[in-house]
Amino acid sequence: MLSERERLARDEFNDTQNETQAWLEEIEAERVDVHYDGVGLLKRIRFWLTENGVRRLLDDPDQEVRNFIANLRKVQAVPGRGAWFWSHFWMEMPEGVLYQESDWMREPVFDPGKEPDLYHYKFELNRYPRDEGNIPDWLRERVEQWEAERGPAFNRRIAELEEEFYVLTHGPRGSRAEREAARTGELPRMRGGAEFDLARDRVRAWLADSGAERIDVDISGLGSSQRVAYWLTANGRKKPVQAGEGVAEAVERLRHAQARPRYGAWLSSHLWMDADKRVLHQESDWMGEPDLGDGEPDADRCTEELEMHPREPELTPDWLRNRAEQ
Known part of the structure; x- marks a missing residue:
């Protein structure tokens, strides 16, 4: 029996397949190939469309199809294994079946000059935790670099923000507002x-x-x-x-x-x-x-x-x- 996570991943993939098939039928194309590189919050998704035997890079793919494909990395993540870093999706018509080939260990490739900030590697492990044996060396090295270069300042800033948030919601420590918030559990309304x-x-x-x-x-x-x-x-x-x-x-x-x-x-x-x-x-x-x-x-x-x-x-x-x- 499928878990809730597995069911969601299956349904999202099936919906992506249906949207892709409908799009190719509408534009009467023969095939689409999609290459997806991602890490942290950063992703590069490229579409190649084959029409009349000619394959070309597509600058403006169907946005609904792109949105469905963009969401797959998140829903296909597995606890302890993390999320894949690269996937190739393809569909040929009239078959209309979406295929996927993924790699969970290779380093993703981004356009020159647009390589991820170290923050994305740290975020990757926080968002999609991996067992020690499933962390590739390149990811481990960049997370260690982030922790050495950015970690101390980041942790100090987080502590400052947490204190500022506490004061914002409870009032200064020891104040009447703090005591009232602690007693009633009612916090001031936030912005918006x-x-x-x-x-x-x-x-x-x-x-x-x-x-x-x-x-x-x-x-x-x-x-x-x-x-x-x-x-x-x-x-x-x-x-x-x-x-x-x-x-x-x-x-x-x-x-x-x-x-x-x-x-x-x-x-x-x-x-x-x-x-x-x-x-x-x-x-x-x-x-x-x-x-x-x-x-x-x-x-x-x-x-x-x-x-x-x-x-x-x-x-x-x-x-x-x-x-x-x-």
Whole structure:
């Protein structure tokens, strides 16, 4: 019997196969090959399309297909083994079967000048833990380098942020506000609380009307640009959908409403709600590059982001700082 993790991975792969087949049928292509390199929060996904016997690199693949493929690395991760670093997907028509070949140990390859920051290697092991025997030497070396060069400063900063967060929610230690928060368990509302409540209420109503089991929302943003994707899960199948009435308006407010002085705004966020629990969950990434669906973040958007949501230098990821300075 499949575990919940295995069932999710199987269903995601099957949905990816269906979307890819429908796309190839629509454009009447003969074959597609996809090469996916990834580590940490960084990924490089390249499509080659074969039409009339000619194979070419595709700069603008179908975004729904790309989104499904991009999600596979995460859902196919295995505790103790981690996530694969490279995969080759291919499908030929009219067969319409998606094949996959993966490597869990080889070092991923990125474009020259776009190699991952050391942060991504550390994040990789935190996000997708591996048993000692499953950690390749190249990954171990880069994590050790991060721990030697960045670890002490990072840990100090984390301790400072935790203390700042404690003061923000409880008040200074020993204060009346701290004692009251400890006694009642009630913490002050965080930034964007009203906007989050509005999004929760509208998502909840939409989910109830749809009769689906779950809704997932992925948001990527930079500057004034946002890309939002919605999925409904019904009868165990997850499908992309258009946002329900009023939902998009509320969801698109969240990033700017939840921005914080000195910290900026998160760059990507995942929201989800299960129909039986009716609780809106949110998990956000404040440092990784957002996927806006039209290539890597350019200098203009990076500059706009820092103007709209200023960050302290130590809270600004290298990729955002470097591109804004170009």
